[in-house]
Amino acid sequence: MNITTTADTFRNAMARFTNGVTAITTTENGVPFGLIATSVCSLSADPPTILVCVNRTASAHDVILRVRRFAVNLLSANQKDVAKRFASTRGADRFDDAHWVTDRGAPVLNGCVVSLDCKVIATHNGYSHTIVVGEIIGSETHPDDSAHCLLWHQRNFASSAVTAE
Numbered sequence: 001m002n003i004t005t006t007a008d009t010f011r012n013a014m015a016r017f018t019n020g021v022t023a024i025t026t027t028e029n030g031v032p033f034g035l036i037a038t039s040v041c042s043l044s045a046d047p048p049t050i051l052v053c054v055n056r057t058a059s060a061h062d063v064i065l066r067v068r069r070f071a072v073n074l075l076s077a078n079q080k081d082v083a084k085r086f087a088s089t090r091g092a093d094r095f096d097d098a099h100w101v102t103d104r105g106a107p108v109l110n111g112c113v114v115s116l117d118c119k120v121i122a123t124h125n126g127y128s129h130t131i132v133v134g135e136i137i138g139s140e141t142h143p144d145d146s147a148h149c150l151l152w153h154q155r156n157f158a159s160s161a162v163t164a165e
C-alpha cells in the first residue's frame with residue numbers, strides 16, 4: 001500500500017471513486033455558461049441544499065458567484081455526448097446540439113435524470129475550487145424511474161445499469 005500522497009497519487013485515488021456526471025449551468029445577460037462536475041453532493045433535506053465544487057479556473061465560476069443562480073443537471077447514460085461537448089468546446093458552444101430549457105433561471109437539460117434549480121446561499125474556500133452551497137428552489141426528475149445516470153469512474157464513462165443489493 002502506498003502511504004505517500006502526492007498530487008498524482010491523490011488524482012489516481014480519486015479516479016477510483018465513482019461519481020455521477022453533472023452539467024452545472026447558469027446564464028448571464030442571456031448567455032449560457034457551464035461546466036462538467038463530479039464533485040456534487042447533498043448537504044441537507046431541511047432546507048434542501050446541495051454542495052458543488054467549482055474549479056476557480058472554470059469560465060462559469062465567476063458567473064455563478066455573480067448571478068447567484070445555477071442548475072445541476074445529472075446526465076443520463078445516453079447523454080455522454082453532452083459531457084464530451086462540454087469538455088471539448090468553450091463558451092456558449094457547449095450548449096449546441098442539445099435540448100436546453102432556458103426560461104427557468106439557469107439552463108436545464110431535457111432528458112437528464114434530475115435537474116435542480118439552485119440559488120447560491122454560501123461559498124467557501126476549497127483551495128483550487130470554490131465550494132458552492134445551493135438552496136434547491138426547484139427540481140425535476142426524469143419521468144422514467146429506471147433512467148440510468150452517466151457515471152465517471154477510472155477516467156472513463158460508465159452507466160448505473162445495475163443496482164447492488
